[in-house]
Amino acid sequence: MTPAAPQLGILGGGQLAQMLALAALPLGVRVTMLEPDDQAPARLCATHLHASYTDAAGLDALAACDAVTLEFENVPVAALTALEGRVPVRPGRELLERSKHRAREKEALRVAGARTAPFVVIETGTDLDGALVRIGGPGILKTSELGYDGKGQARVSDEAGLQAAWDEMGRVPCVLEGLVRFEREVSLAVARTPDGQVAFGPLIENVHRNGILRTSLFLEGDPHEAQAREIAGRVAWAWGLEGLMTLEFFQLPGSELLVNEVAPRVHNSGHLTQDGSSVSQFEAQVRAVLGLPLADWRPLLPCAMVNIIGMEGTDGQPLEPDWAGIDALPGTRLHLYHKAWRARRKLGHVNLVAPDARILRERLAQLERLIP
């Protein structure tokens, strides 16, 4: 019916791959994913190549797709090398190597004309000397690679603390970032097709708890959206984006936006786009990667999201959300990932849609009380 069902390959099979596959199917797109975990959430709605990310047969199967995308940035270089020249990988290798490496990412953001917090790259012990002075005071030491959800980070306020934190991290390459006094954290996604169509997601306001995203909020007419789009568009063009990426920003008191970090994919903060009656971020990534027509995906209604994270009580037992209460609250939509419970693990999220901003805020406050 459509010009032959497109085949999309995904590196990774977690909940992002699952939701990409759920968005791909109604477009007539088939999904194949490579993922070593036999309980991978995406196996429920995609063909599962059950092997390591560098498995030759698995990569051959991905190479037979029309395009390959990913749900996490720490893709082994060997996997990208094996696919090179055989199938388009979107985003491409250069962008991935940048976004999975904090120091390179920040430098590339500055080259693209985006502002970031002050930072110093720490590669050898001598880089520690005077580093706190150069960032203008206390800061956060972050590993350059493999950090996420607050892992691989330490707050430091003096030289001794900095040295201790770096020792603790095994003296791996790090970035020392200056602390930024910000009013709020926001994020925005941008997608670009191989032929250069660009489209944007909505500006979303995010609240973290213990380094993990807790709630996201979209309201119409955010005055900072234009600035965020301007920055995201500039970076997308400068970096030659093919596919979708999400920028996280700090909004400073003077209302300027600093880029905190970039994820080369759909992002937890964009989950609320599943239920606001527009295209979701997942559909946007699928479209961008396959070169299908693309337009801005901004919800038609105010909406929000609360993450369901594995929480334990003082007795070490899982704390359950109030499922009946969630179901009873108007406008809620459950999204569970079919993952076994584990402390601090993302297990699902609840989206909330409301007819206006006032009702949304009221119900969001209620919803937050139902989810530990």
Place this chain on the structure above:
Amino acid sequence: MTPAAPQLGILGGGQLAQMLALAALPLGVRVTMLEPDDQAPARLCATHLHASYTDAAGLDALAACDAVTLEFENVPVAALTALEGRVPVRPGRELLERSKHRAREKEALRVAGARTAPFVVIETGTDLDGALVRIGGPGILKTSELGYDGKGQARVSDEAGLQAAWDEMGRVPCVLEGLVRFEREVSLAVARTPDGQVAFGPLIENVHRNGILRTSLFLEGDPHEAQAREIAGRVAWAWGLEGLMTLEFFQLPGSELLVNEVAPRVHNSGHLTQDGSSVSQFEAQVRAVLGLPLADWRPLLPCAMVNIIGMEGTDGQPLEPDWAGIDALPGTRLHLYHKAWRARRKLGHVNLVAPDARILRERLAQLERLIP
């Protein structure tokens, strides 16, 4: 996380089963379906028991689920018998035997207090005598079983024509229905959980073309919704519904609603509920069948649907929709079923969501021109 992932069995694996499975997964529900077609659309997002509907091993696997539902009403009696007492089948056998048999359905509707068009049950040749007089003029002869999308129907205006039509149908049991002058066709779904929670879908206006649904439309504040809910609720209680059923109505010039027919499941006219930011009819059926909390599912925004049906040009070649045009029209959402093209076959649908009724009608007119 949730109290053990519920398992839902489905008899049938077509596009309705596919969309039921797509709605079930985010609720933490796993779907298994029994379907002989190896290209069944639902295989892409559910466990596929690839066997006949009466296969013993297949039915054993369904019996191991928490509940079983269906996507078509002509389920073989042997399948229902095999499941009896082992797993709840919702809707249950009695309701199914009624809704798949036109004469029994109409009689049961009247017993429940719902009005229908005048009709005469035709079982033997003598039932033909005076039948047209009893229904008050010309009518439509319909087979009691196995008719759908305009198949198994013939318009008759005199005794000779009636006799010829019945001969043509192989003298199987039929219903002769009186022609009704109606202003429009509308539909409404009702769901009931095993513990008696009842909830309703929106009132939807439908336009058919050659006996197959072409477009559906939902607008806020339809003045006939209350009457439709009253009838649907009465029938749901009288028939002991567990699960979801959809009533199709004729709206008479005096604004009374006659029930045309009842489908014991989600219905093509309800597809627009997938994208209006409320719960979809598919989620409603999953919830009702599994006894999960349920509330009315009425879109928060005006929305519409246009079916994509296999159409052929005068040269017998498939006529393609204008895919680029559909994508370019704001508010469209594509839903393709991954089925091979065949003339008159339902291959997908396009939902359309708009901020208000005026814009919806304008864009719907544009959308209709893009789909042959």
